[in-house]
Amino acid sequence: MLGILLLSPLQTRADEGMWLFNRPPIKQVEKKYGFRIEQAWLDHLQKSSVRFNTGGSGSFISKNGLLLTNHHVGAGIINSLSTAGKNLMEDGFLARDQSQELPCNDLELNVLMSIRDVTAEVEAVVTDKMSTEEAVAARRAIIAKLQEVPSDETATKRRDVVTLYQGGAYHLYEYRRYSDVRLVFAPERRLGAFGGDPDNFEFPRYCLDCCFFRAYENGKPAVVENYLKWNRNGARDGELVFVSGHPGTTNRELTQAQVERMRDNGLPYYLERSNRKEVLLSAWSEKDKENKRRALGALVGTQNGRKARTASLHGLLDPKFMETRGSAENEFRESLKSDKSTAEVDEAFATIEKEINKDDASRLRFALLGRDAFDSTLFGIARTLVQAADESLKPDAERLAGFNEARRKILELGLFSDDPVYKDFEILRLADSLAFLCNKLGSDDPTVKAVLGGLSPARRAEQLVNGTALEDIARRKALYEGGKAAVDASADPMILLARMVDGEIRRLRKMEEASDEVVKQAHAKIAKARFALAGESRYPDATFSLRLSVGRVTGIPSQKVPFHTTYDGLFARSADQDGKPPFDLPESWKEKRGAIGKDVAMNFISTNDITGGNSGSPIVDRNGELVGVIFDGNFDSLVNNVAYDEKTARAVSVDSAGIWEALDKVYGAENLLDELNAE
Amino acid sequence: MLGILLLSPLQTRADEGMWLFNRPPIKQVEKKYGFRIEQAWLDHLQKSSVRFNTGGSGSFISKNGLLLTNHHVGAGIINSLSTAGKNLMEDGFLARDQSQELPCNDLELNVLMSIRDVTAEVEAVVTDKMSTEEAVAARRAIIAKLQEVPSDETATKRRDVVTLYQGGAYHLYEYRRYSDVRLVFAPERRLGAFGGDPDNFEFPRYCLDCCFFRAYENGKPAVVENYLKWNRNGARDGELVFVSGHPGTTNRELTQAQVERMRDNGLPYYLERSNRKEVLLSAWSEKDKENKRRALGALVGTQNGRKARTASLHGLLDPKFMETRGSAENEFRESLKSDKSTAEVDEAFATIEKEINKDDASRLRFALLGRDAFDSTLFGIARTLVQAADESLKPDAERLAGFNEARRKILELGLFSDDPVYKDFEILRLADSLAFLCNKLGSDDPTVKAVLGGLSPARRAEQLVNGTALEDIARRKALYEGGKAAVDASADPMILLARMVDGEIRRLRKMEEASDEVVKQAHAKIAKARFALAGESRYPDATFSLRLSVGRVTGIPSQKVPFHTTYDGLFARSADQDGKPPFDLPESWKEKRGAIGKDVAMNFISTNDITGGNSGSPIVDRNGELVGVIFDGNFDSLVNNVAYDEKTARAVSVDSAGIWEALDKVYGAENLLDELNAE
Known part of the structure; x- marks a missing residue:
């Protein structure tokens, strides 16, 4: 090791x-x-x-x-x-x-049929004069356009723009769908x-x-x-x-600063969340054999993720490993010393380090509100319905990833899935994830208070899961097809909750996207310098x-x-x-x-x-x-x-x-x- | 609920x-x-x-x-x-x-034979003119004196000064020992x-x-x-x-501010640590039946603590519960309004709130270095030996709790226990707790770096556990009886590590003790006001x-x-x-x-x-x-x-x-x- x-x-x-x-x-x-x-x-x-x-x-x-x-x-x-x-x-x-x-x-299922390098097309739309927000929008638009599939072929075709080399290249993959x-x-x-x-x-x-x-x-x-x-x-x-x-x-390909952040921040947070979930699911599973059946997939997934992350962290906590890794990065930067790109690459490294270490509080909020605070299938459906209602009003190129016309089939596949939803299992997970939200942001946080609505996490989870009608697929379809008017008029407690947090999540996502764009642009510069040294033969x-x-x-x-x-x-x-x-x-x-x-x-x-x-x-x-x-x-x-x-x-x-x-x-x-x- | x-x-x-x-x-x-x-x-x-x-x-x-x-x-x-x-x-x-x-x-085993109220004796040694540090020392000295047992009776007698009402009273309990x-x-x-x-x-x-x-x-x-x-x-x-x-x-009896801190800080930290440990122990136990036997006690204890803390937190995350609790505290304070002690009690509440919410970083360091970062029986023995060597040089009344003459038998019982120590189980726990230390303080912290000595947590744990001779009870006795000279001369890696962190832990403990004293004095004032209202009949x-x-x-x-x-x-x-x-x-x-x-x-x-x-x-x-x-x-x-x-x-x-x-x-x-x- x-x-x-x-x-x-x-x-x-x-x-x-x-x-x-x-x-x-x-x-x-x-x-x-x-x-x-x-x-x-x-x-x-x-x-x-x-x-x-x-x-x-x-x-x-x-x-x-x-x-x-x-x-x-x-x-x-x-x-x-x-x-x-x-x-x-x-x-x-x-x-x-x-x-x-x-x-x-x-x-x-997808089978890859062809690949086309579209780096030039994607890069052409982003110019130096653009603000970060404009760059995000321009990149999103060109990617949505490239991913478009003629409407008569959507049943059998899918196109993905794959971002490679952390932003150094873009390839368009065309798949056969089954x-x-x-x-x-x-x-x-x-x-x-x-x-x-x-x-x-x-x-x-x-x-x-x-x-x-x-x-x-x-x-x-x-x-x-x-x-x-x-x-x-x-x-x-x-x-x-x-x-x-x-x-x-x-x-x-991450910079040393990014890996250090992963070591000190990302992986510890992941493991905190995952250990908590593993304990919750194991304890519940052990109570009863039917519990065990219901929780099995989630438990195995959590254990698998925990083992993988623990091992990664184990590697990163080795000072010698980090030293060697840092030296390799320095060697690469040294090797550019005579190159005119040195200054640009140095700036790119500095930009990444600065960018990833700012706004800790907002990043945590986004991780929680956007993902970890609501561990419930029914809430996920509610959020998708709320988002779909808003996104469908926008031009295709401006929509959030996943809500483009080209992704409609996949979106609907998830939304109208007849996978069984077990209310006891929903309550268990939602109660615990709401408690996690309280722990991380504090019970006096205004969003936390609004989310709980004066109840304890456990009682609130019961109220939400027992009160929602979203386990009924016909109900989901009605809200989806009814669009924004139907969603806005809904008194379903899950929909109301999803709408309540949607605004803050959108604001936080915007910040995160802007930050990703800055990092991506910096990585593109580093990648270009690497290509200049060794060609594009690297994986x-x-x-x-x-x-x-x-x-x-x-x-x-x-x-x-x-x-x-x-x-x-x-x-x-x-x-x-x-x-x-x-x-x-x-x-x-x-x-x-x-x-x-x-x-x-x-x-x-x-x-x-x-x-x-x-x-x-x-x-x-x-x-x-x-x-x-x-x-x-x-x-x-x-x-x-x-x-x-x-x-x-x-x-x-x-x-x-x-x-x-x-x-x-x-x-x-x-x-x-x-x-x-x-x- | x-x-x-x-x-x-x-x-x-x-x-x-x-x-x-x-x-x-x-x-x-x-x-x-x-x-x-x-x-x-x-x-x-x-x-x-x-x-x-x-x-x-x-x-x-x-x-x-x-x-x-x-x-x-x-x-x-x-x-x-x-x-x-x-x-x-x-x-x-x-x-x-x-x-x-x-x-x-x-x-x-202890059997309670008699109780004597010693509040007046304990309170008499602490005066308003003393600094907090002086008050800590004075209180420690009088308690040590009260707990003293004539040397010919130590085999069968034990005396404990019990702090009641969060500092409102002190009773001396005399036990028969078996x-x-x-x-x-x-x-x-x-x-x-x-x-x-x-x-x-x-x-x-x-x-x-x-x-x-x-x-x-x-x-x-x-x-x-x-x-x-x-x-x-x-x-x-x-x-x-x-x-x-x-x-x-x-x-x-905690104030509302203390309970809020428990809710937002103490319990979440406990559960983070305990979830991590439960996952570690479960996963290791499941690998092999002998592992299961070795880890059983620790696992059961961890699960038990997790359930109890989860339930407590469950109560505290209920806004109605907290509101009711807050109202009761306010009612008590209102009931004093005509009383001359109002100002003193108000100040006491304010003092507690201020005191418990300061020095978060130091409190975390103390929790880690003083307890959670070194989950190893052998390290615990090393630390006790290092402390005993220093404490034994001091007058009895100035020693850390647990190192007084009156506690010598119990100290030695633990130190020379022939409980089996399993090296694989030691390495498992120590490696994980060292990794936890890295996660909480960051790998660039100077103490963390010194503790790891350039190795990963796993390798360092192996080095320490495989390198120490402290599983040999005779070796422990030699170091204990050899006192400070023997401990200072020891090249045992566990002893060296315990000595390395001892200074910082002592500094942190001093801060924590001073803080506890401030809170205790404030609680004594609150308790006095409660006694004045309702007598000492409360439990x-x-x-x-x-x-x-x-x-x-x-x-x-x-x-x-x-x-x-x-x-x-x-x-x-x-x-x-x-x-x-x-x-x-x-x-x-x-x-x-x-x-x-x-x-x-x-x-x-x-x-x-x-x-x-x-x-x-x-x-x-x-x-x-x-x-x-x-x-x-x-x-x-x-x-x-x-x-x-x-x-x-x-x-x-x-x-x-x-x-x-x-x-x-x-x-x-x-x-x-x-x-x-x-x-």
Whole structure:
């Protein structure tokens, strides 16, 4: 952990990097691995890769739109398809034929079809003479324009302008959309999340963290040109492998001042909030088994986030790490000394440092009022309705992100979701988040007083959740279609609350956007200087857009960690912990133990540079065949957020051979095996 | 919860109050219950009551020194008597005769023998002309002098000056000490803590939260004059009951400004720290069953504290509650308007408000450096050794509390405890608390930098814990006996760290003590005005000294909560939750289910006014016979810290009939039943 290698503008080792598909590391891979990445190979991998709008990755694995991702990527959907009586999380699910596949109405998938560099177009609209506010508006307008999709194509197309290099470049991504997606197979949660939080981000690991969906078009399985061939042998020790997925966010390009702020401010705040939530959800879950089912997704998400952030912070609290990182930044700035851009770059660094450290109080208010103070699905719906009513009156180019015509379908997907809303769970979370608001801003704050309306957080949460009619989807539709007049006339307590805080949130967002713009402009100058030194061949920070990561399958010799685990290891780990949760196995697995190949690979590790969002990414060999599905990183990979270290950071995958074995020996899923076998 | 009744100087209902044994509520009880508290009855109850220096209460229940307390009061000891191979927490323990009783070396018990009002003596040494620092020193000196015990009696006597009414009075308590205590009986943790955190502070409840110790003298069971007769019928619905125990701390006498500070500052800070610790300990516990055993006590304590603080905060965040409380304070101040003390009291309130809201940064530093930044048993030992070395050079009256000659035995008990210290568990807690220090003070703080010595919190914790020799008790003794010279010469990394931070902690403590003195003097003025209005018949805030609480056994009709639960309910609750932890039962209990009386009472509730520290308190009927042992309060009782509400607040006890049933039918503990039966 101490010797973390930093990204440097001048040298990047092949195994570090989340590469753009339009800037692939062809030379590096050829040099290190003697493998030539061909354009057709790359195109095929790109178009076989899928983004889940819930925040994960996946891939097509048959010509009939069959999709592979992680159990934990599908978990929210699997849970929402469950009820107290029919618990798909506990019992798993297998459709024996296509008629049994379960529609998941709120899911949207994107497949990247093309990329275009639009940096010049975006930069052209922002001039030096503009105020920051004008620059924000101009940038928003051009991005909205670029993202527009002809109205007759919105059902199948999506366009995203992706901001790269922290503002150094803008690329336009065009996606194929799929919005009819159905659940095909999910193992029991005990397999999908074997080892639970204790084994999360650890290796050795024993998880069947996979599930299958299918994309449909016009009511029939989607016929796709590009899909990955299933390699039944799985991953081999030492072999070259590629990950194609959607890493969410990294912060490697941040300035030292930004990282220090993250260390002293952002991460501690996140953990304070997240620890509180984890304690709340755990305690409530333990009270009753139905509570546990309802809170499961939120709890797992919170634990996952906590582990990742704790690890990042762990890295940043190492003075040697920070020193090394600071030195690299200084070296870059020194290397410009003879350059005429020195002054501009120095000013950019100074601007960023000044900008990010001002208005602490406002930033906290925005984090709270804009997000953390109202942990309630119903409040989120109310706020979206209030915002939509205002935004729909504006020209498209002036609307808040997410409210443009091009995003209408996605907005409505969330707004009219029939995901069950549990009032007790709503009250629990809302009461606690309102109490958090009181703690952070103080009970005498005028906004806090107005939000509580003379009640305690718990009583206010009860009043709001029991009083609102927004769990009724028809009611949501009426308010949405009725527009501003309907929303303004509504006496629904959630709507009233959302309207009450809307003004302050808008003011705070404006400040935050202006601040982001200043930082973005400064980063653009730094990026330009970096490009001048080393060209545009560097990979940018992750942005939940498609990236290619290169690595090899290998253990960690220094820690005696093997490159993969087997089914025998699964049963041994369970026995070691007396078969108690989260190390318990379903009866069916215990019964079929004799039939399961002891030495069949279950999970394996590789040096690929990944991060959150890569969950469900396919991992392929040099033939482009699927050898596994990424589901985790080890502890040392969690600092990937700020830096990558090939010595100890590992991506963790479910082995394709292990999935095959389970489908064959435990689940008897001949229909799926036949489909995977077909050419 | 909203209509909480506030303490008022003029009227106190009989069921509210944690009464001094030298100011018993004789009139109130006679009026409300028609029962006359006689002095002999009171003396017997007082001298049958026991304080555990680990923070709980208990009682003698046989003439041979047999003691009853809670399983959770004994848990730390039971766990320290366990090993990975012989787990008394899991399996329980029963000594079939006295030779099998297990010595617990670190335990000290106190029995209150007499009380003397020393207010005049303490107040006489502090004059108006003194500076705050001089007042602190003078008060410390007189208290040390009053607490002195002749050197030939220190083995059996202890004297405490108890500060009452937040500084309005000082009483000298003389205790009989017992330091040879042995474990006699403990049920399995699954019974002692059935329902775990989810059922904690809830009712209905099903806990056999009791265990038995025995006090020894000169190697033989202590012969005691006063002990409680065991009532085999248990508690009856509606009957008058008394609790005699040691409530730890309440804050009912605090000014409104102090309570607001608690709400906006103290409790949020506590919960931030405690949530963080709970997440850390839970996650580590879940990794491995031996981890779970090692962390159990700390985890349970953290969860318990979190629930209690969350409930208190829940009360304080209710604007109506705060308004009512504020009005009561104003009424009191109004009632003085014609009094000459008005100006003095007004000034006292103003002084307190000003004093508590200054020096936030220093208070945070003291909380961190003095307590929260070093969550390590070995560091605690190092700090005690460093302090003892310095304090022992001073005259007794000038030493820090805890380092006087009168406290030497207790100090040494802790310092030379052979409680196992687990290095992995030490590193875990120390690393996390050091990271917390970084988060709160920032990584660039000079003290933080010095503490870390250029390492990350995790690496520094490893260096300290692996480098110290303080787990060796002989080493501790050598440093303790070697005094300042030995400590100054030590190169032990924990000692070096403790010495490094000692100077700053002393400076911060001085500030805090001076601040406390200012507040205490102001409270003394307020208390004097209250005494003038209503006499000294009020009960003061809890101070972990012996108190009498009056109540009656009763359910909560408005919530349809019954007055007690039965063994049948225990088995039903377990079945409802599929017998999964923390609702699982030992095999032996399942086997003996048929023999256990279905309707035998297990737990019952009563209106007694209690709080943390009351755990293990005997609850007796009007004959002074034991009908149960207090182990919990319901959720609504947790706000007892600031106010008591008879309508919904309940104390929760294990029923004496239920304990008898378990000893008889499940454990076959004839030896104990015979002893309890004996006259």
